[in-house]
Amino acid sequence: MTEPWAYVAALAGLDHMTTARLNSLLRGRSAADAYALAVGDAAPTGAIAAMFERAPELRQRWSTSASRHQPDDVAQQCRELGVSVVLPDDPSFPAALAGDPQRPAVLFVQGDLCALDRRRVGIVGTRNPTQRGLQTAARFGHDLAAAGVAVVSGLAKGIDGSAHRGALLADDGSTVAIVANGHDQPYPKRHEQLWREVADRGAVVSEWPPGTPPDAFRFPQRNRILAALSEVVVVVESRERGGSLITAQLAAERGVDVYAVPGDVSSRSSIGTNQLIGDGAAIATDPTVVLVALGLDGRRAGRRRYDARPLPRGVEAEALAACRRTPQTVESVALRGDWSLAEAALALARLERSGWVCETGGWFEALDEWGDLC
Template sequence: MSQQIKPGNTGPSANELAHWLALNQTAGVGALTFQRLLQHFGDASRVFAAQNSELRQLGLRANTLRSLQKPNWHEVEKQQKWAACAGNSLITSACPTYPNLLLQISDPPPILFVSGSSSLLNSPQIAIVGSRKPSPGGEQNAKQLSRALGQHGLTITSGLAYGIDAASHQGALSSQTPTIAVLGSGLDNIYPRRHQQLAQHIRNNGALVSEWAPTTEPLSHHFPRRNRIISGLSLATLVIEASEKSGSLITAKLALEQGREVMAVPGAIQNPMAAGCNRLIQDGATLVSSHEDVLNNLNGFLLLNPIPVKDPHLAGINNNLSSTKPKLTSCQHKVLYSVDYDPTSIDNIVVQSGLTIEQVSSILLALELLGHVSSAPGGRYYRLTTGTC
């Protein structure tokens, strides 16, 4: 079984690892209690041999004491067999290969289940999170930023959720750079279900990570816990599109508590999807308008030789025009400059451009086919590019 333990180190033996697995699934034993028990007893096997009176003095409740008396060794065996499969591994917090940045947080997971390249967990990472229902512009920003940052040597870490998470993973994969997905479920129980194929691509070109046993269901309380791992693995957390009540702000808050950098892509003050990011910037988060802003801000943390950027798409997060696209006509420029990066109604576009509604409708269709704008509900449009062509 892969324990991610180098020969000659002081990591747990096979027997001790089995007790780690048993303790990890004991009712009422979370990361902090696990730490406290190990510090008191020295190793996990002694916890199971301890008297109830001693365990009670450590604050353990009756349901935890009952669980310790009847460890689920059948489940432990299943997890050991899972780890023995090709590409799977277990990393305990006692192993030298446990990610150093994650070990520095107040409550690191005792055990990480990893499918894919476990060595990536110690690579320099940036967490990219945001709305599960982003605008086309927000989704494109996530893809282009992750692609650019991946090209410059950063591993993209996110949570496999819909929206910005998925776009960030896809951006990294599109440039053949690694990405890590941290799940709020077991790795044999991919959530959301529609991301099974994306998860497989990540497994083949990066890593899937969870603190939960492989068959664990995606319960709601797992996801805030998952977020501390996303931020804990990373040098910084970048938020792209988030409302004021977005769950991605939990990740940003955790990053701050962990002493990590928080960055955000700003948006128009009228856009509710930008309110969370704008608030973060107002509270001191670094404003990001290009991947260079991220790299410059991390300069003190990274000792990287930047990979030469060959892709012209990486010049900025809003520039996805290639030299093969036809140049815009003057009327097309008028319409494009009348469309904001936030939802813009056709009526406003007509007023701003000075063209007729028939002309505007025809030009918007052409611009959409060229990839300069995208339609939104209610007959509105977002701009996707700068249009400097």
């Protein structure tokens, strides 16, 4: 007997199937009846009939592609790949997605969705990062995972991949990838091994069945899932346009806090993140800032030395970020942040008083937690 999830898995792979159309097909009817309706074995009524009237080519496209998406065949392919098919009424369906206005009708999962039972932080960014951006993403991924947070990202090259790798370096670190294609063809190809490692330590999640190629239009769609699963989204580097800014917008629409790592104003890879900060995103200069936002600041726990310096925020955080890159004067900090000299001087004075920078001959340099120059 064919399982209901097999019908849904087959439906998800039909040509020109969308999440909205799949949800319409499944609303008020069994998965088997929805499949029969889509492939032309049952007469459409109500909303489905109206959908076919608006897009008459759909019936032919679905009927034709059904030969390549038979429920039992798709189910067997999923089993061979170790892919679980999870429907919204399944107890393992992520609670964070259950009430989302754009809830996926089905999830295809390699790994264990229990990884999402942890606190969750999304880390995203450009596919064309700087070396500093890669290092920052890996550090955030590692430190958050080491604190027991599940790092959620998109397994893309660049910032995403670095965040996943950083999380995997942490003892018992867990990470979840939201991908834009089927599980039979890891994308990008260079991340095939990383894909397997993420599945082993967390989960690789898609809303498309095996055989689905990584078409460009699927990436913005998957970003809504990434945003909905995250409690906080951190954008490490972003150009003026791109998927990471889409994810940030989708997160903000869902009431998810968005943090951005400030960058050099002369670097294209920081245009998007600096704009996010200008638009009101919180500043993340250190993973601890995110842990504090989650209520997971464990800096005082255990026997190790504790960095008791107050965390810089706002203008002070941006000024410190500049001093970490290279020594700064009051004038250069003011110029970088488009602030008055008084604002820059006050921020640097506060940083010096709290032990974040030291001043020598008018130049301000960042200090690490033990008082040594960074």
